[in-house]
Amino acid sequence: MQSKILSRRDLAFLLYEWLDVERLTERPRFADHNRETFDGALDTAERIATDLFATHNKKNDQNEPHVVDGKVVLVPEVKTALDAWSQAGLLAAAQDYELGGMQLPCTVEKAVVAWCKAANIATSAYLLLTGANANTLLKTATPLQVERFVRPMLAGEFFGTMCLSEPQAGSSLSDITTRAVPDPVDGPEGERQYRLAGNKMWISGGEHELAGNIVHLVLAKIPDAEGRLIPGVKGISLFIVPKYVLDADGQPGERNDIVLAGLNHKMGNRGTTNCLLNFGEGQFQPGGRAGAIGYLVGQPHQGLANMFHMMNEARIGVGMGATVLGITGYLHALDYARTRLQGRHPAQKDPAQPQLPIVEHTDVRRMLLAQKSYVEGALALVLYSARLVDEQRTAPDEAARTRAGQLLDFLTPITKSWPSQWCLEANSLAIQVHGGYGYTREYNVEQFYRDNRLNAIHEGTHGIHGLDLLGRKVSIQQGALFRAIGEEVARMAARGRDVPGDVAQYAAQLDTAWRRVEEVTLALYGAGDMNKTLANASLYLEAVGHVVIAWMWLEQALVAAPALARAEREEDRDFYRGKLQACRYFYQWELPKVEPQLALLAQLDTTALDMRDAWF
Amino acid sequence: MQSKILSRRDLAFLLYEWLDVERLTERPRFADHNRETFDGALDTAERIATDLFATHNKKNDQNEPHVVDGKVVLVPEVKTALDAWSQAGLLAAAQDYELGGMQLPCTVEKAVVAWCKAANIATSAYLLLTGANANTLLKTATPLQVERFVRPMLAGEFFGTMCLSEPQAGSSLSDITTRAVPDPVDGPEGERQYRLAGNKMWISGGEHELAGNIVHLVLAKIPDAEGRLIPGVKGISLFIVPKYVLDADGQPGERNDIVLAGLNHKMGNRGTTNCLLNFGEGQFQPGGRAGAIGYLVGQPHQGLANMFHMMNEARIGVGMGATVLGITGYLHALDYARTRLQGRHPAQKDPAQPQLPIVEHTDVRRMLLAQKSYVEGALALVLYSARLVDEQRTAPDEAARTRAGQLLDFLTPITKSWPSQWCLEANSLAIQVHGGYGYTREYNVEQFYRDNRLNAIHEGTHGIHGLDLLGRKVSIQQGALFRAIGEEVARMAARGRDVPGDVAQYAAQLDTAWRRVEEVTLALYGAGDMNKTLANASLYLEAVGHVVIAWMWLEQALVAAPALARAEREEDRDFYRGKLQACRYFYQWELPKVEPQLALLAQLDTTALDMRDAWF
Known part of the structure; x- marks a missing residue:
């Protein structure tokens, strides 16, 4: 029976037939790998996802995390599934051998992770936050911090979070007010220790009993000599703030000054605890006084x-x-x-x-x-x-x-x-x-x-990414990113032009669409007023997104068309025909939606910009 | 404070400034009415909706109907709200005086009903099903049936349902198998009585204790002399099947043979009970034997x-x-x-x-x-x-x-x-x-x-309405319906052409769009193969829908533009500016989405038609 979680056939097509991940094994980092080891990891992921993640997806949704005696209660299947995933080594699948990892390519690791996400997005969130937290620390943390916090996370003993938003600062991170003040007392091995105070909102995995500790990565501001916070993003520093302060042996010890202030009750994703955490309220007093103990990661500010x-x-x-x-x-x-x-x-x-x-x-x-x-x-x-x-x-x-x-x-x-x-x-x-x-x-x-x-x-949010794409990614490095994408698209379109049949037509459509994106982008930057340039940035994100997916479909068609010609088994032929038909659908039904969007952008439409609050 | 349920200002604009419902009072049926009586009904609706419907909308959602001792339990606020609505006469607002109604125009009644729906869609469903049930019976039922079932419904004493679908027959009503067999015993005043047996799915308001009785309108088939059901819709007849059989005084008496087989648990609309009902299983035995007692409405078949x-x-x-x-x-x-x-x-x-x-x-x-x-x-x-x-x-x-x-x-x-x-x-x-x-x-x-x-x-479903529009409404009466719409659109476009400023441009856009719809419709009917004509009927529904809404916006702009020129109060000017800006939005951002849809239809695209099951 075919899995209803993901299609292994499609993953194999994308990984091996298109992205050619086997060639990565020519590189030293992946030299021990081959298609069998990749498939082995995928087999394990499929099995655990099917047996332990998918099986409690509905139960998780219907039995939302709730607080009993100050502790967050989850259905027990969550921990069973997470432990199985960690114990199979999948949490550290892409990490260095030295850190207990498998050194899988990121591409394969993402396909592995896709299994638990597809089976149970809420339960898998704990793993993914932990992995992303660990990766961040591996970039910037000290060897001591890696030893004390990253290793236990990669082993699934500690879990991680990211604490960015505050009730008054969601999209606008520059407005956070959580304070981090140097502690007179030093931390382990002489590390400078801080005390944090503030409220953090929307913390997924912020409180639970699934792991021995929770490693919060917290954005906070270090006040200046007069105790003032520096306005804007320039004042922001990053801290490790563990739920339990580690003892000298690196074991979870004293409870840190972090309190669960409330759980959010969401429309979906219910199995992931999401909460408001109060730091430094004084309910717990690590080291004998109020203030959540934290350690600076990287440089201040x-x-x-x-x-x-x-x-x-x-x-x-x-x-x-x-x-x-x-x-x-x-x-x-x-x-x-x-x-x-x-x-x-x-x-x-x-x-x-x-x-x-x-x-x-x-x-x-x-x-x-x-x-x-x-x-x-x-x-x-x-x-x-x-x-x-x-x-x-x-x-x-x-x-x-x-x-x-x-x-x-x-x-x-x-x-x-x-x-x-x-x-x-x-x-x-x-x-x-x-x-x-x-x-x-x-x-x-x-x-x-x-x-x-x-x-x-x-x-x-969608709107923030529109601003990021049009306001930043398009223009940074003198437009080098934008040009790089254009070159890739053009290269694919040129390859497609020589393929007989519909693919050549798709290639021409894609080429035309990207040229139009280029024209429109120039027109937007010619507005001479950033408020006008960015007024319809969300629409730009949507239009360019559709063109990019058309490109992705052309890539797939360029693999599927010759594969169909070669394929001998009827089921393979059906698979490639399906790919080509889906590509046809995208070029017939979806890509044409872009032209009116680009036309609107090219006009520098000010309908939303001109609207006044009083007119609503 | 402005209501967050609906805008009275917008309703006043639509009813009085655009649709001119006051002119209806020149007609005999509405002769007792005037703007004050209309506004009085709207005031009452707004008050009850605000005080009794909106106030339990979330509670209703969070405390879903459930079964206790075979009875469906709802939060008590549901009945309070429904009773208040009925007692204010709003359930029968559009009905004849003779039936206890207010004889409001349908347009005003819909605006009245909008209040309770906006405030609490789930609770209001009971009222609306009851009203629609009563209206159906008023079209076709006998005077005795009206007396016994319709009058109590309009007074809010009985509630109504519609029982169409069955587990194996949802969109395909022709496949229902509920049977209605003539009973040897006559009903009240010699009315022919039937016994029904079958399972009905998706029955909103199908079981509850909110009213003294539930009047089910049930589709069923009367077997022929050999006991066979006539295939297709031609075999379908309509029956009244009350939860409680009425006694000689018209009061709910013996329990009819209808059993709640299960409640559906929906994503939303949770406050409306929705259930599977089994008719004629024999758990109740009205008149001493199994079979749900029902009365034929109108002609058989x-x-x-x-x-x-x-x-x-x-x-x-x-x-x-x-x-x-x-x-x-x-x-x-x-x-x-x-x-x-x-x-x-x-x-x-x-x-x-x-x-x-x-x-x-x-x-x-x-x-x-x-x-x-x-x-x-x-x-x-x-x-x-x-x-x-x-x-x-x-x-x-x-x-x-x-x-x-x-x-x-x-x-x-x-x-x-x-x-x-x-x-x-x-x-x-x-x-x-x-x-x-x-x-x-x-x-x-x-x-x-x-x-x-x-x-x-x-x-x-959406798809069914696509087929209804393109496969039926476009072509019946030799295309008279389609032509009538075209004439209305053309008339509005012509009126708009003379208005200075943007409105003239909208009118031209609308005119072009409708001509294109006409061309495309002809092309679709020229396919010579109904499978091709109807292949993309959902897209046709969406495209024509957008053009129709553009027409509705032009209608509003044609009122708002001169009103803005005349308006003296700043808040009125803001209101009309908002209307014109929303119209501009629709013509700039929305109507252009239609052209690629129509282009696809005009091509008689067969992407979906050609797709094979095996290729998925």
Whole structure:
């Protein structure tokens, strides 16, 4: 039976036939690997996801975390699943051997992680926050901090969080007011110790009993000599603030001064505790006095830059989460459409004839094909981004590493936002395919839809990523990132031009679309007024996102078309035909949506800019 | 303080400034009415909705109906609210005086009903099903049936349902298998009595203790002499099947043979019980034997035609429900955007400056303006449809009545579907404006989003309405409905051409768009293969829907533009400016989405038609 979590066939296509991850094994870091070790990791992930994650996805949703005697209670299956994942070594799958990792390429690791996310997005959040936290510390922390906090996280003994937002500072991080004041007392081995006080909002995994400790990465401001906070992002520093202060042996000891102030009750993603934490209120008094003990990570006032590592990783993670929720919804809808009998063809006038599986209805196939084009396009983008991470880290020559970094930086807001928008739409279509049943909690798809709605909000809202793309990524390095993407698109379009049949036409469409993006981008920057340039940045994000996914589909078609010609087994031929048909769908139904968007942008439309509060 | 349920100002604009409902008072049926009586009904509705419906909307959602000792338990506020509504006479607001009604025009009644729906869609469902049930019976039932079932419903003593679907027959009603067999025993006053047996799914309001009785309107098949059911819709008849059989005095007596087989647990709309009912299982034995007692309504085998009255009314009701959920979400988002402080303008470089209300950010204004353009466009369409009902019923000359009926028939699938799609999108944007808070159940907007997702499913899915529009409404009466709409659009476009400024441009855009719809429709019917003609019917529904809403916006702009020129009070000028800006938004941002859709239709695209099951 085919899994309804993810398709191994599609993963194999993307990893081996398209992104050619086997070639990475030529590089020293991955020299011990081969397709068998990659598949072994995927097998393990599939098995644990299927047996331990998917099995409590609904239970998790229906038994939301709640507080009993000051402790957060979760269904016990959460810990079982997380422990199994860590014990199988999957939490550290991409880390160095020296840190207990498997040194898998990022591309393969992302495919591994896709399994637990698709099976249970809420439970997997604990793992992914922990991994991203550890990766951030590995970039900037001291060897002592790595020893004390990172190693236990990679072993699944401690879990991690990111504490950025505050009730008055969500998108506007420059307005945080959490204070970090140097402690007269030194920390372990003479490390400078701080005391933190402030309120942190939207902390996923912020409180629970799943691990021996929780390592909070906290943004806070160190006051100047007069006790004033420096306004803006320049005042922000990054701190490790553990739930339990470690004793001399590195074991969780005294309770730190961090209090759970309340759990948020979300529409979806209910299995992930999300809370308001109060730091330094004095309810706990580590070292005999109030104030949450923390340790500076990296340089003071560089907190946001340091945190950006975690944020960028988390953003690609959000894109992946949105994508795989889309995929599992699609696979559920497909399964339903193949088994549910309802109605007859329009030309069939005899009501005594048996009813058909609804997949036989063109409109149902349209909804399935739309889902396929969204979710497989999104998965391609996420894995392409992961492949860029591998290039950035391990490509033999520096120019290739730099270029991969540029492409990745440009794509990150799209990799985060496009799946959040369109794989949610896929989940809506999955409900629609199920009809009334899809709207009930007796089935699974309504939960995917609720879970997925979060993704356009957290790790930077849709609007913030629009500003990031148009206001920053397009223009930094004198436009080098933007040019790099244009070159990649042009290269693919040129390759496509020589392929017989529809692919050549797609290539031409893509080429035209990207040229139009270039024109429009110039027009926007010619406005001479940043308020005008950026007025419709969200629309720009959406339009460019669609063109990027069209590019991802052309990439896939360029692999599928010759593979179809070569394939001998009927099931392989069907698979490639499906890829080509989904590509056709995207070029026929989706890419044309971009032109009116670009036309609006090119006009420097001021409809929203001109609107006044009083007119609403 | 402005209500966050609905805007009275906007209702006044639509009812009095645009649809001119005061002119209806020149007609005999409405002769006792005037603007004061209309406003009086709206005042009452607003008060009850605000005090008794909105106040338990969240409680209703969080305390879902459940079964205790075989009875469905609801929060007590539901009954209080429903009783207040009935006792104020609002349930029968549009009915004849003779039936205890107020004889309000349908247009005004729909505006009245909008209040309770916007305040609490789940609780109001009981009223609306009851009203639609009563209206259906008033069309076709015998005087005795009216006396025994309709009068108590209009007084709020009995509630009504519609029982169409079965587990194996949802969209495909022709496949129902519920049987109705003549009973040897006669019913009251010699009425022919039937015994029904079968399972009915998705019955909203199907079981509860809110009223003295539940009047089920049930579709069933009368077997032929050999006991066989006639395949297809031709075999369907309509029956009244009360929960309690009435005694000789018309009071609820013996329990009928109808058993609650299970409650559905929905994503939203949780306060409305929705259930599977088993008829004729024998658990209750009215008159000493098994079989649910029912009474034929109208002629045998005409059940679907008779039920269509209820379905059409319910479809406009669904459109209204989707619309007002969009409106209340928009008003909540607007309120939040005016009070939430976050961030600064792009040009503001000083982070020490205070944060702004987020309505000052262009992207937030875009999201609010999009919501305004969707929800006020949808409300215009729903009230325009209601105005057509008034014309159809009370216009002095027959030609006008016929034409109103044609316009209404054509618009019904759009009035049902367009708000279900776009006011859901408005609710998504309302969440987005709230950021993370919007995703939590501590706020209200996530519920509106969950509630609204139902509307593209029930009373005919989106796909079914696409087929209805393109496969039926376009072609019946030799295309007379389609031509009638075209003439109305052309008339408005012609009027708009003479208005100075942007309105003339909108009129030209609308005219072009409709001509394109005409061309495309001809191309689709020229395919010579109904499978091809109808392959993309959902897309046709969406494209034509957008053009229709553009028309509704032109109608509003044609009122608002001169009113702005005349207005003296600043708040009136702001209101009209807002209308014109929302119209501008729709013509700049929305209507252009239609051209690629129409281009795809004109090509007779077969991407979905060609897709094979095996390729997924």
